[in-house]
Amino acid sequence: MILAHLDVVPAPPEGWDVPPFSGEERDGYIYGRGTLDDKSCVIGVLQALELMLKRGYKPKRSFYIGLGHDEEVSGHNGAMKIVERLQSRGVKLLFVLDEGLAVLDGVIQGVKRPVALIGTTEKGSITLNLTVNQPPGHSSMPPEETSIGILSAAVSRLERNPLPNMFGVGPEASMFEQLAGEFAFPLNVMMANLWLFSPIISRVLERTPSSNAIVRTTTAITIFNAGVKSNVIPRMARATVNFRIHPGQTVTEVLDIVRNTISDERVEISVLNSFDPLPISPFDESNFGYQTLQRTIHSVFSAAPVAPGVCIGNTDSRHFVNLTDSIYRFSPFKMKSEDLSR
Numbered sequence: 054m055i056l057a058h059l060d061v062v063p064a065p066p067e068g069w070d071v072p073p074f075s076g077e078e079r080d081g082y083i084y085g086r087g088t089l090d091d092k093s094c095v096i097g098v099l100q101a102l103e104l105m106l107k108r109g110y111k112p113k114r115s116f117y118i119g120l121g122h123d124e125e126v127s128g129h130n131g132a133m134k135i136v137e138r139l140q141s142r143g144v145k146l147l148f149v150l151d152e153g154l155a156v157l158d159g160v161i162q163g164v165k166r167p168v169a170l171i172g173t174t175e176k177g178s179i180t181l182n183l184t185v186n187q188p189p190g191h192s193s194m195p196p197e198e199t200s201i202g203i204l205s206a207a208v209s210r211l212e213r214n215p216l217p218n219m220f221g222v223g224p225e226a227s228m229f230e231q232l233a234g235e236f237a238f239p240l241n242v243m244m245a246n247l248w249l250f251s252p253i254i255s256r257v258l259e260r261t262p263s264s265n266a267i268v269r270t271t272t273a274i275t276i277f278n279a280g281v282k283s284n285v286i287p288r289m290a291r292a293t294v295n296f297r298i299h300p301g302q303t304v305t306e307v308l309d310i311v312r313n314t315i316s317d318e319r320v321e322i323s324v325l326n327s328f329d330p331l332p333i334s335p336f337d338e339s340n341f342g343y344q345t346l347q348r349t350i351h352s353v354f355s356a357a358p359v360a361p362g363v364c365i366g367n368t369d370s371r372h373f374v375n376l377t378d379s380i381y382r383f384s385p386f387k388m389k390s391e392d393l394s395r
């Protein structure tokens with residue numbers, strides 16, 4: 054089964070080089086909201102189908118295409134309905150391919166050639182609301198602590214105390230072992246001997262946001278709300294924090310650590326949504342899905358080396374865990390480090 058999604062995240066008017074929904078082409082690149090995530094995959098799938106139909110191609114086995122319309126808001130009415138329908142028909146899938154990692158060009162420090170990473174697992178996620186309620190008042194006679202001050206301190210403690218570096222505990226170690234030959238000396242020796250060098254490598258990886266995301270559960274404060282008037286101390290302050298959970302941890306473990314870090318009973322913690330990291334899909338030589346994907350990547354991307362990786366974002370494919378044990382997350386395009394913030 055091949056998945057992609059049509060919806061995009063909102064486009065605030067500021068900060069665009071071209072109007073976000075123009076799809077303008079410049080210097081060989083298409084600009085617009087959702088070009089990477091995930092219109093390129095949708096178009097790729099549709100163009101491939103069109104070409105196969107034109108050529109009268111007859112596939113050896115049946116396959117499904119699933120195009121969701123609400124991936125960016127968790128896929129409840131798109132991917133999850135597709136899963137329900139397939140389950141009601143008793144369908145089992147050989148493998149699922151969805152968006153995810155890509156051919157990384159200059160993204161992994163020390164690796165010269167472009168390398169293709171196939172996401173064989175996906176991080177978990179937990180989103181919390183932190184709420185503080187304190188007596189309101191007039192700014193002319195402030196109390197020692199306000200709801201805003203208490204909440205800011207809690208959020209700051211979370212930022213200053215990241216969750217532990219888990220490098221070596223999770224599947225990201227296999228990625229470095231498989232790519233060891235792509236690094237120059239002495240990194241190649243270090244990557245091939247993680248039993249000895251993982252303490253050093255893990256410290257280096259946590260220095261950059263994209264590689265930090267693969268070695269630990271990350272903490273991101275995404276919403277912060279309080280106050281409506283400059284001379285009024287508000288009763289309530291609220292923040293939303295999203296954690297992406299490393300495959301070596303669970304929702305329960307993360308929640309325990311967060312409670313201990315905040316360690317302030319005035320901060321009420323409520324869970325908005327959560328799910329554990331996804332199971333690791335097989336990537337051995339006998340796995341049909343992984344091998345098919347690897348062969349295809351080799352033929353399209355000039356024999357780029359292929360390795361399994363951890364998908365740091367979440368995809369619709371996570372809803373398919375009861376239909377197959379083989380879920381792969383790969384978007385067929387090259388990504389450079391400057392593309393990571395796009």
Ligand SMILES: CCCCCCCCCCCCCCCCCC(=O)N[C@@H](Cc1ccccc1)C(=O)O
Nearest residue numbers: 124125126127152153154161263264365366367368
């Ligand atoms: C050693 C260096 C390794 C460097 C790794 C580089 C990573 C390459 C970037 C790949 C990006 C992966 C993006 C995967 C697709 C994510 C799609 C997405 O944005 N999904 C949303 C879904 C969501 C989840 C929860 C609530 C709302 C939406 C997401 O936020 O994850």
